[in-house]
Amino acid sequence: MVPLSDITEVDYIWKNGELVPWAEATTHVLSHSLHYGSGVFEGIRCYKVPDEDKSYVFRLRDHMERLHRSCKIAQIELPYSVDELMDATLEVIRANRLPACYIRPLVYRGYGVMGVDPTGAPVDVVIAVWPWGAYLGAEALEKGIRIKTSSFARMHVNTLMSKAKAAGNYVNSVLAKMEVKQDGYDEALMLDTNGYVCEATGENFFIVRNGVIKTPPLTAILDGITRDSIIKIARDLGYTVEEQLFTRDEVYYADEAFFSGTAAELTPIRELDNRTIGEGHAGPVTKALQAAYFKAIKGQDPRYGHWLTNYKF
Ligand code: PMP
DSSP: OOOSOOOOOOSEEEETTEEEEGGGOOOOTTOHHHHHOOOEEOOEEEEEOTTSSEEEEETHHHHHHHHHHHHHHHTOOOOSOHHHHHHHHHHHHHHTTOSSEEEEEEEEEOSSOOSSOOTTOOEEEEEEEEOOOOTTOHHHHHHOEEEEEOSSOOOOTTTSOTTSOBGGGHHHHHHHHHHHHHTTOSEEEEEOTTSOEEEESSOEEEEEETTEEEEOOGGGSOOOHHHHHHHHHHHHTTOOEEEOOOOHHHHHTOSEEEEEETTTEEEEEEEETTEEOTTSSOOHHHHHHHHHHHHHHTTOOGGGGGGEEEEEO
């Protein structure tokens, strides 16, 4: 049976400066963004520190700065500063007494204008939080997932703006995700309009060959905050990381491949297009990076302490 909802409801959602009861955080059906995808959003995680009464929000400032950049690209006037959005995030987590959660800020054009031109539409800002486990399944983090190249290309750099985490960009992601899920795969690998490997529907992509880590450059992808974290961690561990274009056949004979993302964290890939990657399970580099990443998010590596916003529940 398909569950009606995979969202665990909590008490409050922050909306336009106030905490409102979960069920009352609604919007008018004629909101501009609902029709034209003109909103922008973020995805952030808050992790509990094992055996302690505290939690850390991972790279909160960086996410809120990206939200501001997304608004700039989309020409949305965001009425809250980065610091105000950070405070609001902590306020809503605290109000819901959540030790660990996923955080979804959304800036959208609300009710008042129905033409494509959004000029004059009000800007609404919400921050929702709820408990959310491993995005691609708990087993995926261990065993790795099976992926397939999507027949849908990622957007051309002048079609939609990949550096904006814009709602409309996810029409492309949803098409690709549904296509591969219906064929029995866990996630889609998307190519850019020149045919180079790009990213997934909600994750950045890495391969490893002969100990060297490769990831596509920022050209046509989202500037992932997990991607950035993994690159830094990998370099600190002494690995060479190259940001360069490559093709899907290079992935077929890679030793290892994995996705990075706030929701997916660091998920190993065991198969692409029915070709086993490496040994068919998480390889040594993937495992080392995964372990280092999980230490970083839980505050167990002082080198990355500046990425964490402390929150006591
Ligand atoms: N690419 C896309 C298309 C995404 O939706 C995401 C998730 N935000 C990512 C990459 C990974 O970004 P991050 O590590 O900042 O979550």
